[in-house]
Amino acid sequence: MTLARTEHARTVDALRALGPDDWARPTSCPEWDVRQLACHMVGMAEFPSSPIEIARQQRKASAVHARRGGPAVDGLTQVQVDERADWAPDQVVLGAVRAAPRSVRGRRWISACAGRAPLPGTQPVNGREESWSVGYLLRTILTRDPWMHRTDLSAATGRPMTLTPDHDGVIVDDVVAEWAERHGRPYQLELTGPAGGSWRRGDAELMTLDAVEFCRIISGRGIGVGLLETQVPF
Template identity: 25%
Template structure:
């Protein structure tokens, strides 16, 4: 047996992004590893440490035994603490050490994926230390690593891959949460429709519909009378959703029509991951 066909898209997206990351960081000199990135509080080194650490956990490696310093004031929740351990344990590693560990981890993880024969609905320990299906864990991993590839590209001024396989996994992951953002978090009224129009390397138009009971759903059919229409480019859409920018910082890149209070509430609720 080999990788289930429904998992191949996630595996291909992970491979494309992780190889791009390896190519980006291989030539870096020591000072460049400390550059800040759009990912709050993390440097280039920190993001690569996170990439290595999560894939080591996907491989089943034991977590490092490590105590976080008390002055990491951005670490406020248990979920953040869980993620930060793999990052902080590598904060004093040199550039060559980082590249070597990244490349070795890619080899091991690629071999694991080639030999993966579990069903998509198998329950595994996912990238966040939470039990979830193998399918979701792999989609989440592809999404996460593509976003971090973009963080590194921004920090290193090496734009690219905005329409790579990982971008489409990311699109689908973000579309999955739009109904909750609009209906529950932003409290859009019952029997309303909100149109999201995204242009650029990845284009789509979706309508989020809130039914009479306040439940949200999303589809590709246009609405003739939306309560709100939001239009932006793909890169801005992703950066907003991933907490890399605030709505105010990119207001000139967002076109909003209709109920402006609701539009503002949707944009405030739009951060789905960090």
């Protein structure tokens, strides 16, 4: 939750730094411009604020999924965007400010009470369906998600992304650990930048790339070769 609080704060700062021309720029999420992406970020921050809010969003998402098909999570994210379709940029920023403390409180409380419980359904990762726990979603994914979308904002607008070893470096380290566990093969990895570091298991050819670029590739936003074809959920 320390990482969650910091990530919410950096999300707010990133949204506040956007200029008037930035909000309509296209993003790495093909159906969304910057404003729509930010609306999703606010909606996903609100999602775990209470069991009532979770149930409300899931109920509406089920109706969208029934009409559109595709991954169930796409119905949820579409609801989050659609509910804020008329929000101006200042409303989006205010929504992010208000959602942050509620999100952290809800995630802490729900994960403490139900963290070991399985999430309904499965999630597609690396061509397989896998089951997640409530705790994995609340403690890990819902911090990685806004972090990755901050990289989307930076890529869309050209504005620098705030990165520090004690926050972003911790998130990247966790991502690398999960990536290594998922592929299970020897590797040697050096990631550059403030969030980077060095990791190794066994003997393998050294891979060197930027820490943010590495995460974007294994999130599916770039084309990975070899071990970089192994994706990690964000």
